[in-house]
Amino acid sequence: GESVGLHLPTLSVQEGDNSIINCAYSNSASDYFIWYKQESGKGPQFIIDIRSNMDKRQGQRVTVLLNKTVKHLSLQIAATQPGDSAVYFCAENAGGTSYGKLTFGQGTILTVHP
Amino acid sequence: DTAVSQTPKYLVTQMGNDKSIKCEQNLGHDTMYWYKQDSKKFLKIMFSYNNKELIINETVPNRFSPKSPDKAHLNLHINSLELGDSAVYFCASSQTHLGTGELFFGEGSRLTVL
Numbered sequence: 134g135e136s137v138g139l140h141l142p143t144l145s146v147q148e149g150d151n152s153i154i155n156c157a158y159s160n161s162a163s164d165y166f167i168w169y170k171q172e173s174g175k176g177p178q179f180i181i182d183i184r185s186n187m188d189k190r191q192g193q194r195v196t197v198l199l200n201k202t203v204k205h206l207s208l209q210i211a212a213t214q215p216g217d218s219a220v221y222f223c224a225e226n227a228g229g230t231s232y233g234k235l236t237f238g239q240g241t242i243l244t245v246h247p
Numbered sequence: 248d249t250a251v252s253q254t255p256k257y258l259v260t261q262m263g264n265d266k267s268i269k270c271e272q273n274l275g276h277d278t279m280y281w282y283k284q285d286s287k288k289f290l291k292i293m294f295s296y297n298n299k300e301l302i303i304n305e306t307v308p309n310r311f312s313p314k315s316p317d318k319a320h321l322n323l324h325i326n327s328l329e330l331g332d333s334a335v336y337f338c339a340s341s342q343t344h345l346g347t348g349e350l351f352f353g354e355g356s357r358l359t360v361l
Contacts, residue, residue: 141288152287167348172347176251176337176352177290220288226348231342233301237290 136142141220143242153171154241159204164187165226167235168208172219179207180221208244218245250274251353253338259359260328267324268356270338277320278302280339280350281313290337296321299345325358333360 169177295303346348
């Protein structure tokens with residue numbers, strides 16, 4: 134499969150379970166933190182973002198948590214479905230005059246078993 | 248209708264050749280990007296254009312030359328292709344360059360240099 138040899142962090146869950154994907158970021162000055170989902174053979178797709186002045190933001194079946202003290206970001210997916218299987222990337226928005234420049238993390242492979 | 252479309256989807260060529268990848272977005276966005284994804288799935292920004300003006304150039308070799316004839320199009324021309332240029336190249340767009348980091352990605356163009 135596509136993931137062979139990639140050596141990315143992996144998370145395997147059963148359908149219906151909750152999933153938590155973690156990310157450590159590096160730039161304390163980042164203004165926005167974003168999660169993207171990339172399915173096999175497709176481009177990254179925006180899931181949810183959170184501004185640096187927030188700790189938590191909820192979307193449909195997803196919640197993003199931001200801990201600025203330890204520079205940690207997490208994505209929680211409720212009632213995970215097989216269609217959630219993908220590579221998940223966190224990204225930082227540098228802000229300032231570089232709002233359009235995203236710095237991506239390494240990615241986590243999520244596999245959902247029926 | 249595809250929001251961000253890039254052509255070709257696959258490109259196989261010999262070292263030393265010159266090739267181009269084209270990108271078009273029909274979202275009415277002002278800002279377009281080129282990102283490179285390597286074999287380890289690492290995504291890195293190469294260029295960004297806002298309303299046809301270059302705003303981000305991430306120390307990419309000058310063999311890579313982007314061109315934006317209008318704000319709906321951003322093409323990438325690569326001269327003297329090298330083995331290390333093999334990657335998936337993603338075009339993306341956003342409403343402005345001052346946003347949160349929500350980018351709309353194309354499906355990618357997989358370049359293989361032999």
